[in-house]
Amino acid sequence: QVQLVESGGGLVQAGGSLRLSCAASGRTFSMYAMGWFRQAPGKEREFVAAINWSGGSTYYADSVKGRFTISRDNAKNTVNLQMNSLKPEDTAVYYCAAPRSMKVLTTTLDEYDYWGQGTQVTVSS
Numbered sequence: 001q002v003q004l005v006e007s008g009g010g011l012v013q014a015g016g017s018l019r020l021s022c023a024a025s026g027r028t029f030s031m032y033a034m035g036w037f038r039q040a041p042g043k044e045r046e047f048v049a050a051i052n053w054s055g056g057s058t059y060y061a062d063s064v065k066g067r068f069t070i071s072r073d074n075a076k077n078t079v080n081l082q083m084n085s086l087k088p089e090d091t092a093v094y095y096c097a098a099p100r101s102m103k104v105l106t107t108t109l110d111e112y113d114y115w116g117q118g119t120q121v122t123v124s125s
Contacts, residue, residue: 002026002098002114009094009119012086020081022096022116030074033105035112036081038092045109049081052105059107086123093118
């Protein structure tokens, strides 16, 4: 089982940058693919980015491709989301998550069983 805690959210102007971090507990973290999702007010939770266990493969939502970068440090049990060129439409609560099948790299929300509490990102125009 994996426990996840996000940090790094905040208020930023459009065009700015933020770096989110997710700290994971558990000795098996390095075996897990990891994902980032977000949920804006009144909207469903949506996929943002995912990374495989080694960091060698990544997926991105089209809306963030070229602006966001997901990375991980297995020695520190962390996964990060570097967000550049932020837009007001990026405003949401951001969640990191681990999938039910630890090594499966997936963009499907229902395949993730372990979630952090979320961190708020607000981008002002």
